[in-house]
Amino acid sequence: MADAQKPFLTDIKTLRARARQHLEDGAIGSNNIGDVKKTIEILQSVLATEIVCVLRYSMHSVAASGISSQSVKAEFAEHAKEEHEHMMAVAERINQLGGTPNFNPEGLLTRSASQYSEGANLVDMIKENLVAERIAVDHYRELVRYFGNDDPGTKKMLEWILTVEEEHADDMHDLLIAHEGRPMLKD
Numbered sequence: 411m412a413d414a415q416k417p418f419l420t421d422i423k424t425l426r427a428r429a430r431q432h433l434e435d436g437a438i439g440s441n442n443i444g445d446v447k448k449t450i451e452i453l454q455s456v457l458a459t460e461i462v463c464v465l466r467y468s469m470h471s472v473a474a475s476g477i478s479s480q481s482v483k484a485e486f487a488e489h490a491k492e493e494h495e496h497m498m499a500v501a502e503r504i505n506q507l508g509g510t511p512n513f514n515p516e517g518l519l520t521r522s523a524s525q526y527s528e529g530a531n532l533v534d535m536i537k538e539n540l541v542a543e544r545i546a547v548d549h550y551r552e553l554v555r556y557f558g559n560d561d562p563g564t565k566k567m568l569e570w571i572l573t574v575e576e577e578h579a580d581d582m583h584d585l586l587i588a589h590e591g592r593p594m595l596k597d
């Protein structure tokens with residue numbers, strides 16, 4: 411499958427640049443409507459990221475095959491469920507802020523920081539998920555800092571999501587070592 415041949419680091423760079431572009435757009439104020447609009451815009455991107463994670467993990471949980479795939483499938487399914495919780499929490503937050511959560515499949519991958527990568531085999535799937543989790547962790551860490559004390563509600567939600575994504579990355583890293591016998595994707 412084409413995804414297997416893609417250079418990982420290039421993809422991460424591109425995705426991270428895309429994920430960060432909204433952060434560089436302007437100064438952060440505190441209580442004006444412009445800030446809420448900005449927050450909603452950022453959260454739409456987080457929502458898209460979570461939707462793509464739900465789709466990718468769901469696909470992997472069904473399609474993973476091979477020796478010892480059962481436990482990996484169960485792990486993928488568990489992550490899909492947790493990504494779904496994130497997706498709903500972010501959508502609720504957008505709604506609370508007066509926005510309309512964007513679930514439109516059109517343009518989904520453009521709005522998302524993470525990719526939808528099928529993976530050619532079990533190890534590829536694990537790698538794709540690890541990359542996606544690293545992007546999410548990197549992006550959400552920045553967002554937690556970005557919101558600072560200006561929007562405690564949004565910040566708290568992102569901190570909770572971030573903690574779970576860190577666990578997901580850890581889970582994928584452990585699975586990769588278990589299936590390849592050595593750590594991969596070290597910086």
Ligand SMILES: [Fe+2]
Binds near residue numbers: 460463492493496575
């Ligand atoms: Fe998530």
Ligand SMILES: [Fe+2]
Binds near residue numbers: 463489493543546578
């Ligand atoms: Fe995750």
